[in-house]
Amino acid sequence: MPDQTPDKPSGEIFKTAVKVRFADCDPAGIVFYPRYFEMINGVVEDWLAQALDWSFPHMLGERNEGLPTVNIECQFIRTCRMGDVLDFELSVAALGKSSCTVNIAAFHNTAAVLRGTHVLVYVAHSGQHRSLEIPPPLRRRMAAFIAATPAEAQP
Secondary structure: OOOOOOOOOOOOOEEEEEEOOHHHEOOOOEEOOHHHHHHHHHHHHHHHHHHOOOOHHHHHHHOOEEOOEEEEEEEEOOOOEOOOEEEEEEEEEEEOOOEEEEEEEEEEOOEEEEEEEEEEEOEEOOOOOOEOOOOHHHHHHHHOOEOOOOHHHOO
16 A cells, blocks of 8 residues: 655644553652653653654564663753643644754643654664665655644744
8 A cells, every 4th residue: 555644744643641640750759750761761662663663673673773861951841740640732833854853742631741852763783783864655645744834933
């Protein structure tokens, strides 16, 4: 079946919910900040599988390629507790030849919890993990998520 994904940006936003679990919290009962990075990685993995039809098993197992994080920045705005459900949003800020920069935000009951920028690079898993051009079908699907407005302009 040919790829029917549009070639131009449409400003789509990937949304998914993540429940804060006991294992995510420190003795004070709030999310231990490194756990947010694990949640962010899970959101990226879900985006690839659910929205882009490019799952980790396909990419890593079948293609022997990957999309590792090369830079991540995060602003922690509010604390969260066990049982909270965080609504994550992901959009593409920039799409290069071999890299993709995504904006990630999380909300609890509409209040901002965190905002971050995550840079991913498409690589070959053999040898030196050299960067590769993002495959055209994946690139077209990613382009649909290019943010309509820059992250700085979002409230």
